[in-house]
Amino acid sequence: MLLRLLAATSVATSLFGSPAFADSLPLPPPPPQDRIVIDSVTANGTGCPTGTSAVAVSPDGTAFTVTYSNYIAQIGPGTSPADARKDCQLSLRVHAPGGYTYAVVSAGYSGFASLAAGASATQRAGYRFQGDPRTTTSNHHFKGPFDNNWRTTDTVPVAALVFAPCGEERSLDITTELQIDRGTSSPSATSFMEMDSTDGRITTVYRLALQRCQ
Numbered sequence: 001m002l003l004r005l006l007a008a009t010s011v012a013t014s015l016f017g018s019p020a021f022a023d024s025l026p027l028p029p030p031p032p033q034d035r036i037v038i039d040s041v042t043a044n045g046t047g048c049p050t051g052t053s054a055v056a057v058s059p060d061g062t063a064f065t066v067t068y069s070n071y072i073a074q075i076g077p078g079t080s081p082a083d084a085r086k087d088c089q090l091s092l093r094v095h096a097p098g099g100y101t102y103a104v105v106s107a108g109y110s111g112f113a114s115l116a117a118g119a120s121a122t123q124r125a126g127y128r129f130q131g132d133p134r135t136t137t138s139n140h141h142f143k144g145p146f147d148n149n150w151r152t153t154d155t156v157p158v159a160a161l162v163f164a165p166c167g168e169e170r171s172l173d174i175t176t177e178l179q180i181d182r183g184t185s186s187p188s189a190t191s192f193m194e195m196d197s198t199d200g201r202i203t204t205v206y207r208l209a210l211q212r213c214q
Contacts, residue, residue: 038055038094038095040093042090045087045088047071052068053067054066055067063207068195072178072192073121073179073180075180076188086178087178088175088176089175090175091173092173101164102209102211103208104156105207105208106207108152108154109153113148114146114147115142115143115147116144116145118185118186119180119182120144120181121146121191122179124179125138127173135162138152150193158209
C-alpha cells in the first residue's frame with residue numbers, strides 16, 4: 001500500500017471558481033494528477049447557522065480550512081440548557097484523483113474558552129464517510145478555572161485510517177461539538193467555549209492522505 005501524506009502550506013481565499021482567461025492568453029497548466037478537489041460543501045448545526053461558516057481550499061488542493069463566526073457553547077445567567085452544547089456537521093463532496101482514495105489524517109482546532117472554577121468543557125470531533133458505519137472520533141477536555149486561547153490536534157494513526165471506497169463518490173462528514181458542564185461551579189457563574197480566534201474566526205485545517213486503489 002502506498003500512502004503519502006500531503007500537507008497544506010496555505011489557504012485559498014475562495015472555495016470555488018478559477019481566474020478567467022481571455023482567448024488570447026495561454027491556457028493554464030492542467031492540475032497535478034494527485035490533486036484532491038472539493039466539489040461542494042454544506043454546513044448544518046447549532047454551532048454553524050446559515051451564513052456563519054465558510055470553507056476554503058489550499059492552493060494545491062490537498063487541504064481545506066473551515067471558518068466559523070458564531071460557534072460558542074455557554075452556561076450562566078441568561079442562557080438556556082440548549083446553549084450548553086453546540087455542534088456543526090460539514091458534508092463535503094470530494095473528488096480524488098483517478099486510481100486513488102483519501103482519508104483525513106489530522107485536523108487542528110483553535111478558539112477561546114473562559115471556564116469558572118469547577119466547570120469543564122469538551123471539544124469533540126467525528127469523521128466518517130456517507131453510508132459507512134465506521135467513525136473516527138476524538139475528545140479533548142478542559143477544566144476550570146481556565147481563561148485562555150485553546151488549540152487541539154487530532155492525529156489518526158495510519159492503521160486506523162478510514163478511507164473512502166475506491167471508485168465511489170461519497171460525502172465526507174465531519175461533525176464537531178462543543179459542550180460545557182457546570183460541575184461544581186456557582187449557578188451565577190458564566191462559562192463558555194468558542195471555536196473562534198482573536199479576529200472573530202476559527203480556523204480548522206484538515207490534512208488528507210491519499211492511497212492508491214488496488
